[in-house]
Amino acid sequence: MRTRKLVAVAAALCLLTSCGQAVTVPARTTLEPLRPPGMDDTRGALAPTQCPPGTGPEFVPERSSLKPAGIAPAQAPPGSTLAEIVRRGRLVAGVDQNLNRSSSLNPRTGLLEGFDVDVVKEIAKQLFGDENAVTLVEVNFSNNFPKLAAEDVDLLADSITITCERRFTKKVMFSSDYFISGQRVLVPKTSGVRSIEDLRGKRVCAPNGTTSMGKLMEPALGVVPVGVREFPDCLVLMQRGQVEASSTTDSVLLGLKDLDPATVIVGERFSEEHHGLAMRESDEELVRFVNGVLERMRADGTWKRLYEKWLRDPDEPGPVPEPPPAHYIDEE
Amino acid sequence: MVVPARDRQATRARFLTGIPRRQAYSSPPGQLVVILVVLVALCLGAGVAGAFDVQQRRAALDRVIDRGGPLTGAAMDVYQSLSDADATVAGAYLVGDVEPAELRDRYRTNIAEASAALGTASLAEGTEADLTTLNTHLPVYTGLIETARTLNRQGLPQGVAYLREASTVAQTVMLPAAERLLGQENARLRQAQQEASSVDPVVIGAAVLVLLALLAAQVHLARTTRRIFNAGLLVATVCAVAAVAWLVTASVVAAAHAHAGRTEGTAQVAVFSEVRAEALKARCAESLILVARGNGTVHEADFDLAAARLSGRLLADAERAATTPGTRDAVRRAGEQWSNWLAGHKALREKDDGGEFDLAVKLATNAGQQGGTASPSRTVDDELGKAIQIANERFESESAHARNALAFGDLGVAVLMVLAALGVGFGYLPRLREYR
Numbered sequence: 001m002r003t004r005k006l007v008a009v010a011a012a013l014c015l016l017t018s019c020g021q022a023v024t025v026p027a028r029t030t031l032e033p034l035r036p037p038g039m040d041d042t043r044g045a046l047a048p049t050q051c052p053p054g055t056g057p058e059f060v061p062e063r064s065s066l067k068p069a070g071i072a073p074a075q076a077p078p079g080s081t082l083a084e085i086v087r088r089g090r091l092v093a094g095v096d097q098n099l100n101r102s103s104s105l106n107p108r109t110g111l112l113e114g115f116d117v118d119v120v121k122e123i124a125k126q127l128f129g130d131e132n133a134v135t136l137v138e139v140n141f142s143n144n145f146p147k148l149a150a151e152d153v154d155l156l157a158d159s160i161t162i163t164c165e166r167r168f169t170k171k172v173m174f175s176s177d178y179f180i181s182g183q184r185v186l187v188p189k190t191s192g193v194r195s196i197e198d199l200r201g202k203r204v205c206a207p208n209g210t211t212s213m214g215k216l217m218e219p220a221l222g223v224v225p226v227g228v229r230e231f232p233d234c235l236v237l238m239q240r241g242q243v244e245a246s247s248t249t250d251s252v253l254l255g256l257k258d259l260d261p262a263t264v265i266v267g268e269r270f271s272e273e274h275h276g277l278a279m280r281e282s283d284e285e286l287v288r289f290v291n292g293v294l295e296r297m298r299a300d301g302t303w304k305r306l307y308e309k310w311l312r313d314p315d316e317p318g319p320v321p322e323p324p325p326a327h328y329i330d331e332e
Numbered sequence: 333m334v335v336p337a338r339d340r341q342a343t344r345a346r347f348l349t350g351i352p353r354r355q356a357y358s359s360p361p362g363q364l365v366v367i368l369v370v371l372v373a374l375c376l377g378a379g380v381a382g383a384f385d386v387q388q389r390r391a392a393l394d395r396v397i398d399r400g401g402p403l404t405g406a407a408m409d410v411y412q413s414l415s416d417a418d419a420t421v422a423g424a425y426l427v428g429d430v431e432p433a434e435l436r437d438r439y440r441t442n443i444a445e446a447s448a449a450l451g452t453a454s455l456a457e458g459t460e461a462d463l464t465t466l467n468t469h470l471p472v473y474t475g476l477i478e479t480a481r482t483l484n485r486q487g488l489p490q491g492v493a494y495l496r497e498a499s500t501v502a503q504t505v506m507l508p509a510a511e512r513l514l515g516q517e518n519a520r521l522r523q524a525q526q527e528a529s530s531v532d533p534v535v536i537g538a539a540v541l542v543l544l545a546l547l548a549a550q551v552h553l554a555r556t557t558r559r560i561f562n563a564g565l566l567v568a569t570v571c572a573v574a575a576v577a578w579l580v581t582a583s584v585v586a587a588a589h590a591h592a593g594r595t596e597g598t599a600q601v602a603v604f605s606e607v608r609a610e611a612l613k614a615r616c617a618e619s620l621i622l623v624a625r626g627n628g629t630v631h632e633a634d635f636d637l638a639a640a641r642l643s644g645r646l647l648a649d650a651e652r653a654a655t656t657p658g659t660r661d662a663v664r665r666a667g668e669q670w671s672n673w674l675a676g677h678k679a680l681r682e683k684d685d686g687g688e689f690d691l692a693v694k695l696a697t698n699a700g701q702q703g704g705t706a707s708p709s710r711t712v713d714d715e716l717g718k719a720i721q722i723a724n725e726r727f728e729s730e731s732a733h734a735r736n737a738l739a740f741g742d743l744g745v746a747v748l749m750v751l752a753a754l755g756v757g758f759g760y761l762p763r764l765r766e767y768r
Contacts, residue, residue, distance in 0.1 A: 031469075036497050037497070098489065106489065107492075108428070137685075230493060230496075232493035235490060236493050236497060260490075
């Protein structure tokens with residue numbers, strides 16, 4: 001009798017210890033929108049800083065460089081960067097890897113290619129007679145000027161707009177104007193947006209630290225700027241509907257448009273931007289040498305050939321534009 | 333009417349023995365009945381307590397073997413598979429537009445393992461938030477990877493933007509969730525292992541009490557009846573001693589095995605898997621440095637951080653933790669290869685910084701390349717995997733031994749204590765009859 005009770009108690013205990021677990025249905029789950037690394041939509045420190053006081057008024061972007069001196073690189077003063085380049089037998093240039101058409105990595109070949117890359121190769125060709133005597137170091141708009149200052153690269157060729165601020169606060173000297181473009185807007189084909197005016201109150205993307213971002217932050221435009229680290233991140237955000245448009249110079253937009261046939265470049269240019277290769281301001285010999293190369297490219301048709309190959313918009317027929325004229329601050 | 337306690341006791345005694353009420357509490361038979369009842373109750377009570385304790389610890393071991401082990405394993409699989417997938421896919425991207433079949437298979441296996449392990453891990457309680465994070469982000473992650481792969485195949489440079497984003501999701505959202513999940517499961521497993529290897533002091537107290545009571549009863553009986561031995565009580569004592577011996581032996585053996593399962597099993601698995609995860613982090617960062625080309629400062633910092641943690645603490649921890657010959661060898665080999673990896677990484681960074689990107693990629697991806705990082709990083713991962721497997725097998729066998737040691741313990745203790753109670757009964761009944 002007692003034994004049976006004990007068994008019953010034990011059985012009850014067994015039941016108690018292995019009771020079933022209640023199941024709860026999860027509350028409605030939403031997924032936070034993904035953010036590309038380095039994305040910043042907090043409206044702060046995104047734009048390039050302003051021109052330092054006292055340096056502004058007389059600064060003309062397309063007339064800020066030094067005229068070619070015509071000295072052979074071999075006669076460069078010892079200790080100068082140009083002499084160092086000649087000694088090492090290679091030019092080290094900073095280029096973007098995410099600017100389709102200007103300079104980007106071709107996944108098929110694993111090589112960097114584009115307008116900027118070809119310009120750098122022209123410089124190497126004139127220096128060493130070998131267009132491949134160049135080491136391409138990849139940079140973006142968050143690290144390009146620091147890399148130049150740290151002497152990691154001899155020059156920057158990443159479609160930099162010549163600005164007073166960059167000339168004086170980053171302590172760089174630009175080459176002569178090597179191409180002109182202007183800021184426009186890239187939108188999905190179906191969006192119905194026809195110009196920047198239609199984007200008032202909408203989210204518009206540009207990389208941090210670019211002149212394009214500076215423009216987007218002007219209160220008059222009334223757009224909500226969204227900053228990213230790399231140009232293609234704007235396209236990613238736009239493809240996912242996290243921004244309504246991307247806005248930067250049309251040469252860059254052209255490269256983005258290639259990557260997504262469902263997008264279109266709209267509106268007129270609302271800026272005119274002159275672009276230069278950037279070098280340390282102390283490297284005057286190098287600046288003059290590079291300007292000499294650009295002069296030759298303008299004169300012998302190389303510039304037009306490269307522009308047509310890389311930067312011409314196939315949807316906008318017309319003659320290939322003439323190269324931008326060279327002006328120098330030290331010309332008569 | 334309230335019956336006084338003494339009366340109630342007497343009534344019960346009279347009911348049991350058939351002796352009139354007045355005699356029941358004032359004469360020897362009444363006293364004997366009280367002793368009999370107390371002893372029987374003590375035996376049965378101790379039996380139930382002992383059986384219950386054994387059962388509890390067996391249940392704890394069941395939790396360790398059937399839930400804790402697999403759930404911790406699943407959480408670890410989620411973590412390992414995801415970090416391996418991320419490292420693999422970044423490496424595959426470096427090779428070119430068509431990734432090698434081996435790397436594609438590795439990624440595919442990793443994702444399959446992560447999904448399967450997530451299914452298992454979802455049986456755990458109290459981890460819903462992290463599981464939801466992992467469950468909702470896994471398809472997002474694979475979607476981003478497939479987009480990157482498709483763009484890559486078409487030769488469109490936008491692929492790298494999707495790859496970077498996928499890796500960010502993995503590194504900042506999914507892996508931290510997986511890490512928390514693993515931490516929780518590990519803590520729960522440790523707790524269950526502790527429960528399985530401890531004996532309830534109440535049970536020990538009860539055992540001592542029973543033995544003392546039986547002894548006292550025999551001394552008392554010997555004095556009052558002038559008979560030195562009472563067969564029934566002797567049987568009861570033998571049964572009680574046997575039950576206590578069984579309980580103690582089984583407990584000690586089980587505790588030793590459960591403890592070994594912890595120290596030579598899961599505790600080592602935890603250390604090794606932390607090292608392995610860090611190594612995978614380093615591998616992934618190394619690939620991403622090259623994928624991001626000059627924009628890999630963040631990833632360089634990631635690699636340096638992982639390398640500092642590995643060289644500074646983790647590998648030393650693993651060496652200390654590896655107590656069995658198999659794990660010791662594996663950890664030693666992993667440590668050696670880590671040195672080679674670091675040397676290879678330095679060479680690779682020099683090539684990359686010097687603009688010789690193609691050579692840097694070869695060093696990172698080509699297993700045949702002398703002085704590269706592809707083969708040492710693979711070996712580090714494989715050897716740590718081996719060590720984890722050995723420690724895991726150890727955990728499984730030790731836990732099984734612990735459970736075997738407790739097998740039938742509850743039934744045995746219960747039966748023996750019932751026998752002891754019967755022995756007490758048979759020991760006292762003849763004495764009581766003498767009063768008829």
